[in-house]
Amino acid sequence: MIHCKNLFKSYKTSEFEEIILNNINLEIKDGSSVSISGKSGSGKSTLFHIMSGLEKFTSGDVLIDGKNVKNLNDKDMSAFRKDHIGYIYQFHHLLYEFSVIENVMMPLHIKGMNKDLAYEASIEILKRVALEKRLDFNINKLSGGERQRVAIARALVGSPKYIFADEPTGNLDKKNALNVFSIMKELVVENNSTFLLATHDSEISNKMTHKYLLENGEMKAI
């Protein structure tokens, strides 16, 4: 479970303090699928970065699997992320100097998995996202939808417990967005992962078990 308690995040400049997250209380139960919507700049990416231990917050608490992230040092947090979190970034952050298969093998390599096993597991997941014919392509030769599917394969390849997907379909047309989403949902359900999705698309958020709106720093169930 991920539990945010009285979570507060602000940015201070020399002149003023801008509040991004204002006393968020949120429980994400294991195995649930949760969408967070809210207009651009409302703090969705910031909240995901905080809940996955990528970014510090101003006050409050975030507990992941009962562990208070404030009590984890950078090394412990990285180890937790490596083992339990898959993250699909808003701008996918693939490694452009590497091929499709190398990008997907990367998290398994970091976990210390044997190369042959990592290769097999990566091929399996790339088949699931229909990219088995693109294994040795460099990322810059792929279409937008194909890049998103590589990012999904990379996030899901180790079957992590928590999947964060930050507008993974934001720059795709409707048909591709629904296709990419349904592949992702299918894999998440198979792995019994907890799925957190930031999206502007109500057709997609309607397919999740819990829906929230982030507005003026506050979280409302919708």
Ligand SMILES: Nc1ncnc2c1ncn2[C@@H]1O[C@H](COP(=O)(O)OP(=O)(O)OP(=O)(O)O)[C@@H](O)[C@H]1O
């Ligand atoms: N380092 C920073 N310093 C100051 N303000 C910041 C910083 N990082 C983010 N912000 C501000 O925090 C707000 C929330 O940003 P965030 O990226 O979380 O929004 P978002 O809901 O993900 O938006 P989008 O839908 O456009 O992706 C924005 O107004 C942004 O400018």
Ligand SMILES: [Mg+2]
């Ligand atoms: Mg964002």
